[in-house]
Amino acid sequence: MLLNEAETQAEALVTYLKEGGGIKEIAVAGSYRRRRETIGDLDILATSADSAKVMRRFVSYPDAAEVLSQGDTRSTIKLRGGLQVDLRAIEPAAYGAGLLYFTGSKAHNVELRQLAQGKDLKLNEYGLFRGTRRVAGKTEEEIYTKLGLEWIPPELREARGEIALAREHRLPKLVELKDIRGDLQMHTNATDGKGTIDEMAAAARQLDYEYIAITDHSKRVTMALGLDPKRLREQWKTIDEWNATGRGLTILKSVEMDILESGKLDLPDDVLAEADYVVATIHYGINQTAKEITSRLVRAAQHPWVDAIGHPTGRILGKREPYPLDFDTLAHACATSGCLLELNGHPERMDLPDTLAASAKQHGVRLVLSTDSHQPTTLPFMTYAVDLARRGGLEAGDILNTRPLAEFRAGLKRAVGGGKGR
Ligand SMILES: [Zn+2]
Ligand SMILES: [Zn+2]
Known part of the structure; x- marks a missing residue:
């Protein structure tokens, strides 16, 4: 089960248990606490003066489909959604x-x-x-x-x-959710998203963000009505007008641009040069060889107007394996060109995987965190991008969107090598 689904169920159950009274300490342990991207079952631990009472409440949880065992210090239930949950009563010591x-x-x-x-x-x-x-x-x-x-x-x-x-007292000081100042991938109803620019921006302001990037698809993604240069420039004009109203949030003019099967980019250079931030991704031609896919990604990473590679392995949890990819070669290209790698915290993607996030850091690559939201309500999924970053051992300094806007812009490849520094 995906982490966000497990979290919804775990939080509801813990709230229910606490409402019964008598619990001193309670925590969900296991892979859930380690924030793995998928969860097998839930292990809850609690301390209480009357654990038998807590167990009785647990086994009568309204969302329990089945009670697998019941005891005074340990019980197991199965929830309607299929998740198995163990509750253990532990002595405080x-x-x-x-x-x-x-x-x-x-x-x-x-x-x-x-x-x-x-x-x-x-x-x-x-x-x-x-x-x-x-x-x-x-x-x-x-x-x-x-x-x-x-x-x-x-x-x-x-x-x-x-x-x-x-x-050796050398553990990293892991990045925290409060360090994140903006979300760098999200879609609107101009392509396959459900919200307007206004609605996405309002949701971002709720999170106290300083900036967001609106990254609708480019034209190759016909299924999502991807944007051609004309529609993209119209959207950017709207964004300029929105920014001019000075509402305490900056919307970056951006695009999730497809890297075509041929390795060419889906938009011309003059358009890309006008953007504030460009994230390049692969959606097609994913059955190519590792050599072909790696070279497509490397070429994009080296392009002067590509700032980041998004969802770099293309995995969809439980549905699609990562595409074959020589990650070291890509990371090396990113480190030398100044291209960023994205940690996409969409619960179905969680891409880069934790070990590759750690490897990116080893290569000296800077990362950005995003939710790839397709509706305003999922912007809080940034917490899962942070989980992934923490599992990869990343600190705030490893992640560019922990920086204030001016510093964020200055850290982009386009600001230094792109040709028209700003
Ligand atoms: Zn995408
Ligand atoms: Zn996207």
Whole structure:
């Protein structure tokens, strides 16, 4: 199940449990807490003075289709949507240990247990023990501290080197949602979106954004009534007029421009040069070889008026695998040309995947975060782009749309190498 769907269900269930009273602490652990893009099931942990009462409320949840087991400290239900949910009652002294254990990942926990053994300690879901004495367990922080580590954010707990970094106090200071100043991919009803420019802008102002890019499709995407130069310039004129009214938000004149099957771009240079920001993407010819697709993306990345490559692997979760792509070659081209790579936080895309986001950073590529919204109500999905960035170990400094507008513009390739610096 996609993360955003799991989140809707998890939040409703946690609210319901809290409304029953008597719960001190409650958290959804597992891959949900690590913010993975898809979720298998939910593991909820709670502390309470009367756990039997909490369990009774849990198994009578109105949205439960089936009660798979019921006990005083652990019960399992299946929701109507098919999601299986485990609720465990934990004693307060072991809450941190339980949270750590059930958050995982398994591989991260294995490394922690080995580290504990090296210090003559034993780590399990009930605490960190020396012999039979519990030396930590109430909070995750005290367990990590006793193991000689900084507290590790759940998004990084994948056994990808985070424990070594935590030991050396070199963990990244992960980007947060509040760092993001604008959304760089969204569509309007000029193509396949549902809202007007005005409605998208109003939703962006609700989020206190400083700027957004309206990125309707270019003409190759005929299914979405993609824009030709004439319609695009008309839209940009409307945007100029909107910006001139000074409403505390800047709309960037932009376009999601198709990289054609031939490798050519879907719009001429003189049009692209007039934009504030151009994101180039592939929607067609995705069955080409890795060599062909890579060379299309590299050529686009090196083009003077292409600022970013959007949804770079083209994956659709559960529906379409990433297209074959030599990512290192693309990342190298982006690093040398100053082209940005997008982290598309649309819950069905989540593209780049976390490991490639980390790899992009290693290559010295700067990233931008977007929601690829097709309606005003999904702009808050930026939280999923941030989840992805955090799983990739990214800091605010790695992401250009954490910068104020002037700095954002100055960081674009078009400002320096494009030919008409602004
Ligand atoms: Zn697209
Ligand atoms: Zn799009």
